């Protein structure tokens with residue numbers, strides 16, 4: 001009996017209630033709230049695996065573990081990013097659809113035209129997906145720098161699609177915008193008053209189409225509220241706006257004023273802010289429309305994504321849906337234009353997040369745990385102190401009825417043991433035994449408190465104390481920079497084993513050597529939570545971080561020289577999936593060169609050294625340099641190029 005208990009490995013949260021047997025897929029759906037943040041794109045199937053429905057169509061559902069198995073077989077290395085371009089297609093259909101419906105509902109006499117703000121995701125493949133599918137909606141691009149402008153110009157947009165130029169514009173920027181006027185529908189936005197003079201000076205008489213970004217009194221809500229309002233970095237005051245009109249009129253270029261624009265910030269979580277801004281901006285439009293023939297009214301970005309699924313005005317959420325947003329924009333414009341007796345403009349919106357956030361997620365493996373306390377039950381020996389015996393008794397008899405009492409006793413017993421140690425009455429071994437037993441009682445107590453739904457603060461504290469730290473093979477700084485930079489919450493969950501009860505609560509540390517590289521805030525219905533439920537580690541454990549398609553792709557950095565991850569792009573069609581594109585992640589060599597190391601020279605210098613077997617060392621170096629930057633446990637040859645080409649061979653649909 002004693003031996004049996006002694007050999008039993010105890011992990012956090014372990015309670016032998018047989019409850020695991022009763023855990024159902026629906027329990028996991030509720031726990032991870034995948035239906036709430038997934039927006040119809042993500043769910044869990046009856047096998048307990050995460051599924052993706054890129055078109056929200058039940059016939060296009062794909063089991064992510066099926067994809068992972070194929071990629072493993074093709075030796076693709078993890079972490080990797082999965083992109084589903086069809087999710088972008090669906091977002092474009094939904095956003096455009098919402099505006100079309102609002103336009104017919106309010107009998108708006110005018111059109112809607114979308115523009116993708118390039119700063120949200122500059123990756124060429126992503127821009128191509130957006131523009132290719134968005135062609136039917138005259139999808140355009142908004143840029144904020146010279147390099148972004150050149151990128152946008154290289155995309156060969158159809159003549160109706162807009163290229164909107166924002167940001168600080170030097171002579172080179174303005175000259176490009178002017179020279180490409182004949183080929184593209186370019187609008188140069190005056191963000192700062194002084195820019196108007198530069199625009200007029202550098203345009204050689206061929207004044208480009210001009211937009212004005214107006215500074216509204218109303219500002220956004222949430223984290224980026226400061227982008228709007230009177231103190232915002234960009235935009236013209238009312239006085240400056242009138243001055244621009246006066247100057248353009250005086251120089252005979254008032255006909256070039258084509259667009260009014262405002263942007264009160266990203267991720268506007270409260271619909272009231274949108275209503276306020278729309279009211280103010282529509283009024284400004286109507287007044288200006290009476291003196292200048294402005295064609296476009298650009299409502300900027302800010303359409304929120306509900307990352308935590310709480311549907312509130314919390315920073316990572318939104319208290320409104322897409323249709324409420326489009327209704328507010330269209331209805332307000334319609335009403336105010338009618339009141340003021342002016343014609344309705346073409347509505348332009350620059351939603352970035354809402355278009356691209358959903359389409360990609362990171363898949364990583366858990367490679368171990370930190371401060372792991374998988375323990376074996378020590379049992380008392382003759383001569384052990386009374387406290388050890390009592391702790392042992394507490395561990396054996398703790399249950400849902402008596403856990404409070406036993407927990408309190410354990411706290412007391414531990415402090416008695418510490419005193420005894422300090423007085424020299426017990427030795428190190430006994431102290432260790434006591435600590436272990438105390439820890440094990442805590443784990444059971446925490447699990448029982450969770451089961452009992454005990455809200456007492458002492459048990460919340462206890463939960464933190466016994467929480468585990470899993471190590472995920474990824475870099476937070478590279479793949480989820482906003483989690484670090486602005487403490488944004490992203491959905492995170494295991495990709496499989498959802499028919500099992502997740503018995504471990506903990507956080508996830510990445511493989512950087514930075515204490516900030518840890519996921520310790522998770523979405524919750526009542527505010528952020530400090531732990532995530534996960535399964536005990538038993539074989540490969542795959543987890544996903546979701547909704548990474550906005551801002552994360554290019555904001556990430558190379559902390560600890562961990563580079564871009566492997567990418568696999570997937571198309572799903574009637575339950576069949578296939579890889580439509582693969583992009584190899586960075587090798588060590590690529591990163592070192594990026595930071596000015598001459599790796600060739602290093603290899604040559606090693607080969608030339610007076611050491612034993614320099615050739616072998618040089619060869620090892622060569623292999624390491626060509627390898628992936630992430631943790632690689634297997635003996636497999638680490639050449640992402642090779643493995644991805646292999647994966648790309650799966651061009652035939654794979655039945656799921």
Ligand SMILES: *Cc1c(COP(=O)(O)O)cnc(C)c1O
Nearest residue numbers: 117266267301302350351352353
């Ligand atoms: C950042 C930005 C956007 C995009 O905002 P989202 O919240 O991602 O929709 C749109 N327009 C301008 C001018 C921006 O600076």
